[in-house]
Amino acid sequence: MASWSSRTLSITSWLFVLVIGGFGLYAAIVATGEPLRILVAVTALVVASLVGVAASNSGNQFTTGLAVAAAIPFVLGDGSGVDLPAAIASYGIGVALVWVLRYSRGEKHDDLLPTIVRRFFGYVTYATVYSALRVGPFTELSGEWKDLFPFGVALVAWIAVEVTLRALLVMGKRELSRTYLARALIHDLNVFLGLAMTGALFGELWPELHWWALPTSLLPYSFAHLAFRRFQETKVTYKQTIRALARIPEVSGLGVDGHADRTTELASAIAKEIGLGPVQVEDVEYAGLMHDIGRVSLNEPQILRRGYDDDDIARWSSEIIAESPYLSRVATHVRHQYQPHRKPGEQTDPDVSIVSRIIKVAAAYDWQVHRDRLSPLQALENLHAGAAYQYDPELVASLRRLLESRGVLVPVRA
């Protein structure tokens, strides 16, 4: 699949969108005979999808359309159960319309086909499971505890399908491991849950409150929405600040220009490639940015007289960040960044974390390429040569895969 050209991919995506939309239209007109309610559901879905984008931790995109989608099976149907074809049809038409509108607004999406497939099958699973469980004592919506059962099970199924498909369906450049993708989605579950529960709340309130259900369910969510946004904005600002501070040694001419930035980019790419979770990837990013901050000490006359080595720099760096809240959690990783990945006679060195080992590999590569002016291939070969003791061979292999996919490993003729 990875070899598909983007053109084929785009055509296939649109065919899929048309199929979903066509099926939805067919179901809406022929099978259900409920065009008006479907029309309302579709409109709500489209508007909510285009208007409200919730900020998430690991960059997965969720819109308020998810809440509308979650509410649809509650609302479509009557006392005797869910109108499943109508629910799936509404979702199908709605999603197809959303993508057409997005595309016409000039929005591009790298992973169009996998995203649509994932969303569609996730939702079909949710609606089907929910509808199947609304039998026997659970047929009627009463607002009591028992209502939580069909919704809860359907929600778990929905999440399971989403996470599984997120890991399995990957297109284009394979720089992100399946494990990372799945873990990143799980990391964003709070937003997903908040939206789905908002939909369910609306669905539960609808029979008694009718349109009053809208503000009642929207208000708690708008609070959550605001909180998600504030958190993301602060996080972005925080990262910007730490990146800026990381440049102090470079601005003072005590380091190689851009070293911290490039090391961080490469290190986090390695971390994602080998399948670490989003929390660890974040640790790698902060440790990468801060790994050489101790170089600011290099303008002290006594230190220059006395001399220093890599281990001193690691120590100073970790001392500087140990005092800062939030950053202090990576101080140990920074402290051990120059240590070999294994102890003599042993498989590993338990003191040297995976984060430290990644920083060591990424920093050494960048140093050789940008300071010693070696070619990428020569630098990589040096890391391979040091893999017996200095550099973790698995990480060097991961780095090689990354560089290959980026096309920088051009053999240099002497």
Place this chain on the structure above:
Amino acid sequence: MPYSLVGLCALVVSFLVASPPSWSYWVPFAALFVLLEFFAVEVNDRMRQSASVMVAMTAGVVLAMEPNSNAMFGLALMAALGPLTPLDFKERRWFQPLANFGQMVLAGAVAGFILDFYLGGVPVTTGSLPRVLLVSAVAAFAFTTVQTVLVRYAVRTVFGRGNLEPWSQMPFLFTGQVAMGLLGGLIGAAFLIAAREAIIVFIVGVYGIGHMSLYAFAQLRDSHIGSIRGFVKTLEAKDMYTRGHTERVAVFAQMIGEELGFSGTQLETVRWAALIHDLGKLAVPTALIRKRGRLDDDEYAEMKSHAHLVEEILAEVDFLQPMVEIASGHHSNFDGSGYGGRGHSDGYPPSLEACIVAVADSFDAMTSARSYRMALSQQYALAELRRHSGGQFHPEVVDAFERALNSAGQRWGAPHVNDEEMARRLAEEPELTLRG
């Protein structure tokens, strides 16, 4: 103490006047109320944004509309539990929980009375919802007003007038609280109309997820300023003479800002600017910073570059740009001389904020020891600030600083004042002696 008495009276009166609440509803609501008070999010140093007003209004509407139940005593009693958070006992003065107790009980009783009066006996149907919304907005307004007025009064008596200014974030908070109250009322009515467990699970679930994010946000925001502070502190610690300089400059800048009536964002901006004002200096060779005596032209140029360096370092942090501009102007003089980056233009006075940082910076430079001289006294440093007032320093800022120092009652610098002669001699060395 009078506040707690007022609160106690309000509790007794509401107990006598109103019939008790429906306890089966009261207990879970009270538990949630205490929980939310405990997890309240700091808005700024002295103030916490708490979602408890929402729960109070939800409970109030339920207790008022439920037959054989009244909200007044229920809300007053619930509010009495608010100040019981360990946070108050751990971090605040004993006065504050007591004052909180008084104001909360009174606020609860007033809000409960309004809810009882306008919602008691109203049928529980969707037709009543507009009325419920209106009344709960009014009740939330009253709840917040009573709290605000009493808090303001309490702050004025305890801290004196000077500290009132940072509280001008009140209107912002006020709108938030009334909106929360509205939401609470709506949820309360929805609860009564469709009074079922699943609905509560969803509302609490969505709200809880949001609250967790808000909590994480508050922590991260504190880490943000904390990281810069920690960073600067550790870097400064290498040089025993500048140790703590930035931290003190931030304190002085805040004192001046408060005295000049700064508040909210403006005050935060000055504090941030003070924290980053010397960041560029980290990139200047230590030998140069510690050098005794006059700098040659090259050295002076390199020294001057630190005002630009802070801009270069922080160029990509959008949030910090206003602070960077202030920081880069802190060597710019009031009469338009001096040097600096974006914050300086020859012949024009720098911004008021830059003048504040300049005064704070110079004052700390004089009152702390340097490798080439001992610390000067506060009296001498102030005299020096006054002597250059109108030229190097902004006269209003110098006046404000003097007032703030006098009312703070703490003394900085060397304990003795008879170093005038030596200090005068050292002051002859321009820039470096006077400025950190």
